[in-house]
Every structure is written in structure tokens, then in C-alpha cells.
Amino acid sequence: MASIDKSKLTETDIITKFILPAVKDAGWDDLTQIRQEVKLRDGKVVVRGKVAARKKVKSADIVLYHKPSMPLAVIEAKANKHEMGKGMQQGLDYAKLLEVPFVFASNGDGFIFHDKTNPTQLETEISLNDFPTPQKLWQKFCIWKGYTEQQLPIITQDYHDDGSGKSPRYYQLQAINKSVEAISAGQDRVLLVMATGTGKTYTAFQIIWRLWKAKNKKRILFLADRNVLVDQSKSNDFQPFGSAMTKVQKRTVDPSYEIHLALYQALTGPEEHQKAFKQVDPDFFDLIVIDECHRGSASEDSAWREILEYFSSATQIGLTATPKETDDVSNADYFGDPVYTYSLKEGIEDGFLAPYKVVRVDIDVDLQGWRPTKGQVDKHGELIEDRIYNQKDFDRTMVIDERTELVAQTITNYLKRTDPMAKTIVFCNDINHAERMRRALVNLNKDQVDKSDKYVMKITGDDEVGKAQLDNFINPKKPYPVIATTSELMTTGVDAKTCKLVVLDQNIQSMTKFKQIIGRGTRIDDKYNKLWFTILDFKKATELFADERFDGIPEKVITTKPKDINDEESDLEDILNNDDQPEDGETSGDDPGGASEQNGEEIGEEEPWGDTTDGELPGEENQVRKYHVNGVTVKAVAERVQYYDTDGKLVTESFKDYTRKTIAKQFASLDEFTKKWNAAERKQAIIDELEREGIIWELLLQEVEQKIGKELDPFDLICHVVYDQPPLTRKERAENVKKRNYFTKYSETAQSVLNTLLDKYADEGVLEIEKKSVLKVEPFPQMGRPKEIVQKGFGKPADYEKAISELEAEIYRIA
Template sequence: MTPINKKALSETDIISKFIMPAVKKSGWDDMTQIRQEVRLRDGKVIVRGMAAARKTVKSADIVLYHKPSIPLAVIEAKANKHEIGKGMQQGLDYANLLDVPFVFASNGDGFIFHDKTNPSQLESEITLEDFPTPEQLWDKFCAYKGYQPAQLPIITQDYYDDGSGKSPRYYQLQAINKTIEAVSRGENRILLVMATGTGKTYTAFQIIWRLWKAKAKKRILFLADRNVLVDQTRINDFQPFDQAMTKITGRKVDPAYEVHLALYQALTGPEEHQKAYKQVDPDFFDLIIIDECHRGSAAEDSAWREILEYFSPATQIGLTATPKETDEVSNIDYFGEPIYQYSLKEGIEDGFLAPYKVVRVDLDIDLQGWRPTKGMVDKQGHEIKDRIYNQKDFDRTMVIDERTQLVAETITNYLKRTDPMAKTIVFCNDIDHAERMRRALINCNPEQAAKNDKYVMKITGDDEVGKAQLDNFINPKKPYPVIATTSELMTTGVDAKTCKLVVLDQNIQSMTKFKQIIGRGTRIDDRFGKLWFTILDFKKATELFADERFDGIPEKVINTKTADINDPDSDFDDMMDDTEASDEHKAQEPDGNYDPNANKPFDNPSSAEIGAGDWGEDEDKVNKYHVNGVPVKKLGERVQYYDEDGKLVTESFKDYTRKTLNKTFSSLDEFVRRWDQAERKQAIIDELAAEGVIWEVLEQEVGKDLDPFDMICHVVFDQPPLTRKERANNVKKRNYFTKYGELAQTVLQELLNKYSDEGVTAIESKDALKTGKIVELGRPLEIAKKGFGGKKQYESAIIELEKAIYEIKPDKSA
């Protein structure tokens, strides 16, 4: 029997012939404890222009599990030509994502074992025969985690598996496991911070399922503050609870069920008879999940907080994308520091969340302000106070019809340039503004409106017709409505997976609110081509991206002062949404958010809210001035992209390509060498595409008649480019084909012409001999045999032709 030459084996062969046999021999169950090619990330989406590409990501070669819910170790393999521990750093990266302490690297000769549970010797070399058993790793893992025997039945309970192959993503599994561990230790206040669109509800479901199945928690309450959140949860993620689950309605708690879903409003109210939660004892629920806990549940004086305090014996888990940390409100103060955090930046880097392109639109009156002429009256006949009105005034205390029209035209033009049927949310200052914007957009899109009168809809809390269309708007299969104008109703709880355009024409000062609004676009839906989204910003709101609080936990600063409704930094809007006063206030502002300018006189307004010097004490009590006949111009648009550091940058795709590929190739010589050595240039092209090089965008910026080789040489290394036609002509000038027979010369000249027209991938294609004049010469195998002596000789001739094409110093004098 011929001995195996390990050095000649591929990585796949090393895994199948050496690594897997060693692992299985140690007692690992191939069906339940071993998973191969575990893809932990989806690959970051790179956006430039109107094109996008995903970066290719590698998979962990092997992951070992105690049970599907508990990963233990990562094994990273390399071909035998490499050193035994070459895969260790890659394995450690995967281990950090999975939160496991054991990593093995191997080239088939043995293993380098990285053991975080043994700090005195983190890495050691072991033989193939000494691979640890499942029991050995599990015992070490339990000791490392400090598990007590009483915790194990809870910790080892499997997550729900519907058989479809869906399992928690790595960060969801970390959030689930860390929460389960905390509960098993007896912790009763837990906070999870996960960016919008990362599956908080699915994560909550798996936490509840495992605790419920382990009989650690028997009666569970899922609390939310919006009906759409409760209904989406019940129908989608929580559906497996089936007959054990109920939605609390009619202010009645039915003790016959184990899993209860409820709106805060269904359990409490300002009157004693509305406090339905008191129908059961304080120890009735032993687990409460608080969805979107950054809102009312965090405020100490909130009527909804009394529910949590009444059921204080229960374990309470808060879910939020935006922890609330202001002078008055802190959910960290109530729940404690987050047990796990997964940010928007991490989600975008991993490819689970959509990156964004920002188009900042500057209008002349926004930047320069507008001042009425002396004695000027508005459309209602009110004399306008003589002062300069600025961006914060417009559509709040000063309505200028021409401004509304220009914003609507800009939105319309963007959609016409890109996709008129792209789901769009326009955030306005208030309901009145949302209605006027709806009307302006309808008038800007008469052809679309004629096709379907629901092309543009106002979806606000006061409009039953609009609210009834919310489900259709968020359903990817329903084309209409396309554009939704709103003020507050759609800031949270709207799972609009295919939303491609978020328009900001609203004064946004709350970081919490800004993050929630941005979250409307961050979901990815590959099935419907939603990989990224655009933010069209008219109010400089996207300057908040530069705030360090945007992608992190804000510093907790709590004091005892009373919230001032006139303080623009007090986040009173969010508090009012969740207090006892909200029932009365919602009658005025149906979206459920306090607007200091709506339906109340301006006796003592904030200058930051309505403009310095506005409305003297003796002025008429009107809400807004409304004028027209004011010329408004667009001064310009600036396009910015999300870069690799999570910052907005204004850069061309050439800049991005240069920056990216300088990390891959240290010099022009290295790139040329790699290109020259590649038997198929398509492999290099695909590799660069995997790094986020979007060829069609680069072609638009640089020139469509350039080969990828010349585009990279020119863009990255500042070399003067040659067009494909110039390269083809240089080959012809050198009388390159004379060394071949007549048939081969004809074939190669046709292929060279094909390269000139289409590029190198066209001559490498398996169908290259089936097109153009070549097809008249015979079948591909016949041509290869008669013209070149066989298939291998034909392939060698193509490689030589490519070398001639890419000769760095063409002989131009020939």
C-alpha cells in the first residue's frame, strides 16, 4: 500500500483523514456534538453608488458542543504544508464569538491545544491520539464557569428547534446562555442590549423556552407598550407556545395560561379599577420580559413601573436597543449593567445588519434662516413676529409651503433615480406636518398615485385608515403603500425589513429616538434584495452619528430634579409616552408622544424648541404660522458612506478600493506577481470582490473599457492604465500568434478580440469556444484536439495568451 503523502493533501483531506477520525475516536458524537463548516458571520455589505457587495467570510472548520445550546471548542485545520499551529489565531477569533475557552489548531500531525481554563500553560501540543473526550472538556468547562450541580438542569436545557435548521446566531446564543446562567445563579434583574433588527424577540423566546422547559420558570409575562409588538410576537417568534399562551385583553388575567403577553395599558391605568395586575398575587409570575424597556418602564414615577414593582419577586429581564440614561431616567439603574451587548456597528460588521448611505440635503432657508417683511401676515391673517426663523422652527412653529414642496420633490427625484417602489418612511415633526407631506408627495407622483391611491399614506396614531395599512407597508410581499409619512408611530416596533429609504425632516434631539428611527432601515432581507438603505437627511439629524453615545452605552448621570418639559435635552417626549398622564395626552397627540407645540398655548416656550424671541406674552395664542410665496432653494447634496470604523465618510469608491487593497497588497510588484501566478484570473477577481470591490461601481468611476488588472494598477498603485483594446493590439503587434498553426491562430485571435470586447473572464469561460466565429470551427473538444493537441495544451495556450496580454512593459515600437 502506497503511504499517504500528507504534504500533497488539501485542508479538506486533512480534516477527513486525520482530524475527524481522531475526534470521533475520543468519543464525540458525530450527529449531536460535531458541526463542520460553521458559518458565524454573514459577511459585511459594502455600499457605493447604487451597488452593494458582501464580503466573503470564512467558516469555523469544526465546532464541538456539549449540547446544541452549549458550544465547547473550536478546531481550526490547515493543510499539512503549514506549521501545526497556523490556524490558532483564526480559531481564537471564532472562539471569542462563541464564548468558548478551548481552541485546537491542527495540520493533521497533532494539535496545538489552547486552554483558557489553564492560565499557567495556555497552549500545549498533543498527539492525535490524546484528543480530549467530551467528558474531559465538559468537566473543565463547568469548573471554568463555576457551575454548581443545582444549575446544570437549567443550563443544559436545549433551545427550541423546529427542525428547519434555524438556530440562534452566535451573538443570540451568547445572550441566551449568559441570561440562563444568570438566572440559574439566582439573579433577578437582567438587562440585554441588542441593536434593532438583531432578533431581540427571538432571543427572548429562546430564553423563556429553556427556562420554561426546565421548569425553572412556570408563569411568564411578556410586557410591551405597543399592540403591534405584542401581536407580532404572538404570531411569529412565540408561536411554539401554542395553547399555553394567551394575550391579556379586557383587563383580565386568566390564571389558566402559563405564558401571558400583555400591553402595559391592559394591566394598569390611572384609576384603581384599571389596575388589572392586582387580580393576581405578587408571586403569580416568576419571570417577566420587558420589551423596549428604554421607554416607560425605566422611569421611577411611571405608572407602568408599578407593575414591575408589584411583581418584584419575579425574575425581570429588560430588552432594549437603546438604554435610557438621562438626568431623570435609567434602566441600568433599575436592571443593573447589561449582561450582554450587541451593537449596530457589530451587526453591520458581521453582515447581519444593513449599512447606510447618508444623503445630506441643505436648503438655503435652513442654513441662512428666513425673516418676514415688516407687517407680514400668514395664511390665517396672523401678523408674523419679526425675527429670523431657522431650521428648528420650520414645520414646528413656521410652515413654509415651498419648503415642504422642495422636500417632497427631492424625495421623489431620489426614488425616480433609484427605485420608485422602494419602501420609504418620511419622519415629520408632527401629525399636521405628516399630512402636508403626504399631500405634497401625492402631487409630486401623479402617475404612481394613479396606479394605486395608496402609493403614499399617512400612518399616524390619529388616522385609522393609515394605521390599517401598517401591516401592508411592512409586508415585503405587498407593494403598497410605498411611502409612509409619520411623526412618532413608526419610530419603534415596526419590523419594516424592506425599508430602503428613511427620510429625516424632523428635529431629533433624543439619542434614544434617533437610534430607534435609524433602526427602521437596518434589517436585511436577501430574498427581496434589501442589503442596505439610504438616509435622506434634511435636518442635520445624522450629525448624531458622530456622538459617542450612538453606538454604545451612555454614561449614567442620574439626579433627582424634576423633568422640565421646556428643556429640549430632558427626553420628556419619551417619558410622557409612558406615564399616567399619557392617556389624557394621547387624546391630543394620537401618536402617543408629547409635543410641546401641539394643542397648547406658548406661555413660556423653550427658545431651543421654537426659536429665540418667538411669541411674546401678549401674542395671539396660535400654534403655527403658515405662509407661502417664499422662494426656497436646494444648496447642495452631500453623500456619505458607512466606513469600516463605523463612521460616516465622504469618499469615492476609488478611495475605498485603494484603502482596502493596500492592506492586501503591499506593493505593485506583489499584486502583479499574484496576478501572473494565478492560472485563472477570475480567481483573483473573485477574491478582490470578496474584499468588497464592486467592479461595476469602479467601472463607472474609472472607465468601462479597463480590465480589472488595469483598474487596480491605476486606482491602487497610480499606474497609467491601458485599455483592453490597447493591450490586445500590443499582443497583435508582437506577432505573437506565428508560433501556432492556422486553426490555433484563428481561435486565439478570436479569443483576443473577445478579451478586447468583454474582458479576461470571457476567454477563461468554459463556453469561450462556443461563441462567435469560433463555434463555426467545430465542437470545443474537436477544436482543442486539432488546433492545440488536446484539452491540456489548449488550457496552457490560454495561460500563455494571458501572460502576453498582461506583459507589464508592452513593446510599443514593434
């Protein structure tokens, strides 16, 4: 080892030849305790126009584990030319995600050891021979965590491994471990807050599995208030429980099973004989997991709370994406503060959840209101109460057919311009509204309905035919239904991974409900190219994004007319005419409590004695007097294009503006950027770095080249967009190099090679001439094999590399 020149070794060589041997010599098991290239994040999806790309993310070089469920330490390696502790800050970032106290940084000479358990000195230098043993780190970890001997058998129980290579994501492992730790320490009420689409049910399964396998909890109840939640859990995540598991049916609790999945409605009812949960003793269950605990049992006077109170001796875990904290309802009061929270914003930043664009359409009658003429009657001959009806009234107390048709036409136009087969959920105010919307969409999509009469379906609690299609809607392999109109049934628990359009034509003032609805689109499915989704908002519901209680950041907000909706920013810039004008009708009906609550805003939140599968109460339309008119002229008004910036504020910003702002943060001047560009051994490294910041070159090129009519490479794109330099094309740069007679210092062969590379740059860009394989493509094979070309023209490979660097410096020389 001593004879190896470390300075010439790559980072990978340093890991293989020095770091891993030191770790293994200390007793770490290669198969169970050492994992290399651990990818903790997926890479945030950045959406601009119709283009989406993932930011590239780095992996932790090495993570050390006590057992697969217990990460202990992170090791970050760097090439030997760097200082020993160069990777420390990067390692600390990974350690923060994993919540481990030990970080090692190394360049192959030794380790800088960051030890959060050391009260006197956080960082020390240790030799390769002094790497700590697994036992030593585990002992320090247990003391740091405060584990007792009684906790260890439970805490060290492995999660379920199905052999597919799937393991919990870093935040799921955090949630599992923190829950198991809390329960092993005697905590009997646990709250987990995880954004929709982040795998709450899978996380719950792993918690139950570990407690069950450790024999800490023997009889377990998984409780939900939607049939679809129970069925999805039983057939998917909970499947490994096999014959130990049952679904409670016909109000019968079978004590011969250990794992029970149940609807509240199957366990209780208003009559004493319906209270099936009393068939077993209060101490029958050791553990109860309550899915979507913000509903149903969250309230003290809930008809379902009695189940939890009856089994009060059991440990109870509440799962929710949207904990309720109001004057009347509090998850924290019952379960305590969350042991772990993973938010929508974190999910989007990590690349596990889909970002979204918002298209807001303002309709004139919504903003200005509509008033009947004196003595006007509706379609049914009812005298219409004389007052101004506004956005909160429409489709609740006042139905205007033309408004419904305009919304349906807007949805149809959007799908035709983007993807007519994109799974779409249209949230309506009630069942009646959902039916009228279904009919309007059917009439506007005859070509698609002719292919399948299930192109548009109403999926609501009162419609058995529609409910039967719910599984097909959420199945990515099933093309139909494409459009689902609903009111409450699909607000939660519907795992529609490929949903690309969420339409809001419903008055929403509950932040809990709003988050649940937005969650219908936040799942990512790379296989089916679902990386982001669009929210089409007709009722100003997306104003809730500005509420401090909402932690997600929309990628884009467009306020426009239906006919003008287009995903390209450049096509919409021409309608930025009225940015500073206040919207009419803003002040009408703004009472946050009144009409919407009186008209059943929260219908379906609990429905304790209703149908066990629906989300609406039968006959809800009859609860409110509703007028129905037609013959009203309805149109949309046009406004502006806006983005939410990283601070959650609305800004009018094109992709050029985004690029300018992003790059100016890194390079304050053209000189700074040019120096960094020219100093880079490979320009690809800078391009990759900027891509990680969300610079999508294809879209930037498209936006700039449309206006200047020139083909630019990344360097000139940045110089022009960020620093207002006159844009030079690749061909112009190549000609400038030739005019300077730069090649005369080289041999005839070298000049021929460099001239050919310069022509390739002019045609294909700088990345082409940086490829190691460039000498294998025409016309170079005519000159000889790559090795022969290098030897004859330049001598050594290092001299060829130097010539390429000098060529690039000439290409990018600033006059």
C-alpha cells in the first residue's frame, strides 16, 4: 500500500483501496452493515412550461448500520488531492437526514471523526488503523439515545424485507424508528404526520411488523373510515401478515386472528347491538393504528371516539397528512405532539412528491355576482330570492347552466391541448353538481366517449356504478375512466398515482380538506411519466397556498381565460396587461365561516352512520334550497402569469428571469462566471451543477432562440441571459478561433485534429469534443485509431488533454 501514489487515485480508488479495508478491519460486516452509494433523495422535479426535469442528487458514499433498520454513521470520501476533512459538510447533511451522530470524512490518509456523542471535542483526527468497531459505535449510540436494556429487543427488530430490494426511504425509516422507540419507552399515544403520497400505510405496516415480530404487541387493530383504505392496505402493504390477518365484516370481531383491519362503521353504530367492538374485552388489542386520524375520531364528541376510549389500555398510533388543530378538534390533545413530521414541501424538495402548476380561471359572474330580474323564476318555476349571488353561491344555492358548461369546456380544451387521456379528478360542490358536470363533459367529448362510455364517470358515494370504477381509475394500467367527477368521496385515501389534472370547482375553506385534495395529484410515477401535475382552479381555492399553514410551493400560477390557457410562458406573456388592477367582486361573500359551513362544506368529514364506503351523505342536495337557471351570459376574464418563488411569494417571472436570478446568486459578475467556466476541466461539470439548480437548457434555448433566431451553447446562453452580452453562435465562435491563427504552434497532424474538433463544436457543441469517444467517430477513424492519433499528433494522452483545454479556452475567449 505504501508504494501507491495516492495523489493519482480517483475517489473510487481511495474508497476501495483505503477506506473500506480500514472499516472491514475494524470488524464491520460487508454484507449487513456496510452500504455504498446510498441515495437518500430522488432529486427535485423542476417544471417549466411543458418540460420537467429532475435535479441531480449525490449519494452518501458509505453508510454504516448496526442492523438494516438502524443506521449509525456516514462516511464521505474525497480524492487524496483534497484535505482529509473536505467531505465533512456533505457528510453532516446526510447524517442530519438519517439522524445519526457519527460522520467520518477521509481522503485515504486517515479520518476526521465528527462525534456528536462526545461532550468535549466534536471532531478529532484518527488513523486508518483506529477506525472504531461496530460494538463501540453501537454502545455510544445507545447511550446518546438513552436506550434501556428493556427497549433493545424491540428497537433492534428488523423491518420486513420482501427480497425485492425495496427498503424504507430515509424519512420512512425515521418515522418507523421514532415510533418504535417511543412505544418501547412506554409512550401509549403516538402521532405521525406525513404528507399525502409519502407512504403512510407502508410506514404503518413496518411499525406494526416490528412490534409484532418482537412480540411486544400481539393483537393489533388497523382502523379507517373508508372502505378503499382498508382494502388497499389488506391487498398491498399488509399482505405479508398472511393468515394472521383478517378484515372485520358483518360486525363480527373474530378473536382467532392477530391482525384486524376494520372500518369504524363495521365496529359500531348508533344502537347498542351494533357496537361490535364490545364483543371482545377492553384489553383485547395491544395496538391500534388509526389511519387518517384527522377525521372521525379526532373530535372528542365523535361517535367513533368511543372505540378508542373502550380500548384505552392499547397503544394508539394516529396517522395523518393534515392534523386538525381547531378550537373544537385537536389531534395533539389526544395523541400528543407528532413524534415525526414529513411535510409536502420536504417531499417535493427531496423529489419524492410531484410539484404542481396552478392555472386559475376567473369567471365574470363569480367576480361580479349575478342578480335575478324582478319576479324572475327558475327552471322549476320557483321565485328566486332577490339578492346578489356570487362565487360561494354557485352550485350550492344557485345553479347557472352556462357556468357549468364554461367550466366543462375549459377542462376539455386543456386536456385536448395537453393529453386527452390524462387522469383527471373534478371536485364539485355536491353530488348533484358532480352529475351535471359529468353530463356537460360527456357532451363536449363525444369523440372520446364514442371510444369508451367510461371516459367520464361520476364517482360519488351514492352511485354504485361509479364507485365500482374507482379501482380502474386509480390503476395506471387501466386507461378508463379518464375523468372522474366527484364531491367528497375522492378527497382522501385515493391512491391515484397517475392523476395529472386536479380541477377545483368547489368552495374550499378548510385547510385540512384543501391539503387532502391537493394530495390526490402529488404522487410520482416515473414509469408512466407522471412527474408533476396541474391544478385548474375555478373557485379561488388556491388562494389557500398563501396561507402560512400550507407548506407546499406551487411551481406556477396562471390566471387567465379558458381559451388562452397554454403551458408555454412565452405564449402568455402578451396577456400581462392588468397586473395592477384589483379584481371586481373580491369583497362579496368573504365571510370565512358563514355560507359554506351552513351549506355543508364539511359534509363527509365523518358520516358516522352512513354508507361504509362513500364520502357524501345521502340526500345532501335537499339540505339547501337551490335555484336553477339558464340563459345567463357567462364568460371568463383574463389576467396574468405568475410563479411562486422559493420564499412562497407570487412573482411574475419567465424562465429567463428564473435563470438570471439563480445564476446571479452563484456568480455576481460575468468575469466570475467566465473564470469558473474556463477553469473547469470539463464544461459538463458546470452544466450538471446548474441543472441541479433547476436550469433546464432545452427550455431556455427554446425561449431565447425563438426571439434571437440563433443557436447558442450553454456558455453564450448564460452570457446573454444573465449578463446581457451580445449572443455569439457556436459557428461564430469557431470562426473567431480560426481567424486568430491559433493552430500554427501545433504539428500538421495536431492541426488537422483540432480543426476537426472545432468543426464538431460548431455543429454539436462543447460537450461533444469533451467526450473520450470523440476520436472513434467520423472522420477520425480515417486518420487512425485513437491511440495512434494521440501519439502522432500530441505525443502523450496528457498533452492531448492539455490541447483540448487550450482549444476550449480559445473558443470562449472574451474579446
